Amino acid sequence: MSVPTAPDAAAARPVVLVGAPGSGKSTVGRRLAAVLGREFCDVDAVVEERAGKPIVEIFVDEGEPAFRALEVSTTLELLQRPAVVSLGGGAVLSDVIREALADHHVVWLQVSAGAAADRVGMSAARPLLLGNVRGRLIQLLNQRTPLYAEVASQSVATDGRTPDEVVAAVLAEVAG
Numbered sequence: 001m002s003v004p005t006a007p008d009a010a011a012a013r014p015v016v017l018v019g020a021p022g023s024g025k026s027t028v029g030r031r032l033a034a035v036l037g038r039e040f041c042d043v044d045a046v047v048e049e050r051a052g053k054p055i056v057e058i059f060v061d062e063g064e065p066a067f068r069a070l071e072v073s074t075t076l077e078l079l080q081r082p083a084v085v086s087l088g089g090g091a092v093l094s095d096v097i098r099e100a101l102a103d104h105h106v107v108w109l110q111v112s113a114g115a116a117a118d119r120v121g122m123s124a125a126r127p128l129l130l131g132n133v134r135g136r137l138i139q140l141l142n143q144r145t146p147l148y149a150e151v152a153s154q155s156v157a158t159d160g161r162t163p164d165e166v167v168a169a170v171l172a173e174v175a176g
């Protein structure tokens with residue numbers, strides 16, 4: 001059996017995407033991973049796979065605290081991989097996650113409430129946005145903007161940019 005060599009420290013660290021719902025974390029993360037030749041991990045998708053149901057059903061059946069607990073444990077696990085890791089929009093609410101992000105390359109995809117509302121529309125997939133989507137996004141951004149700023153090592157504006165333009169802006173600061 002061969003002895004595994006220690007991975008290169010920089011290559012072993014994930015590139016992490018944070019930002020509000022509709023900022024493009026899942027879309028941009030997938031494309032960025034393809035360009036960088038890295039695995040793509042979407043925390044929400046892994047949570048759904050493990051729970052065996054969509055996030056909206058986890059919220060309804062078990063409540064938001066149960067979702068947040070799954071989100072924290074899954075996020076901490078996926079941050080160990082040399083991947084592109086897209087977090088859920090509310091992950092930064094967790095002190096534990098914010099601490100874990102301190103020594104990572106964290107890209108904050110910035111979006112206005114108006115642009116995010118246009119992107120997510122009336123989709124029922126995001127339970128926290130049900131009802132007045134734009135109003136809820138304004139509330140979420142007011143609460144979370146300081147938290148995204150706290151963890152970010154790179155900020156990229158996404159309003160008026162296509163996903164590929166956002167990927168290019170991220171790549172300007174991320175080495176393969």
Ligand SMILES: Nc1ncnc2c1ncn2[C@@H]1O[C@H](COP(=O)(O)OP(=O)(O)O)[C@@H](O)[C@H]1O
Nearest residue numbers: 020021022023024025026027119158161162163
């Ligand atoms: N830069 C962009 N411009 C326009 N639409 C976008 C952009 N980024 C993502 N979208 C679209 O917005 C919606 C939400 O994107 P998504 O990647 O799921 O965001 P998040 O994971 O941050 O909630 C999707 O329909 C996606 O195709």
Ligand SMILES: O=C(O)C1=C[C@@H](OP(=O)(O)O)[C@@H](O)[C@H](O)C1
Nearest residue numbers: 020021022044088089090126127
């Ligand atoms: O903002 C939030 O608190 C949430 C955002 C969602 O992810 P996206 O940001 O990918 O939509 C998902 O994790 C869940 O619905 C909660």
Ligand SMILES: [Mg+2]
Nearest residue numbers: 025026044086
């Ligand atoms: Mg997403």
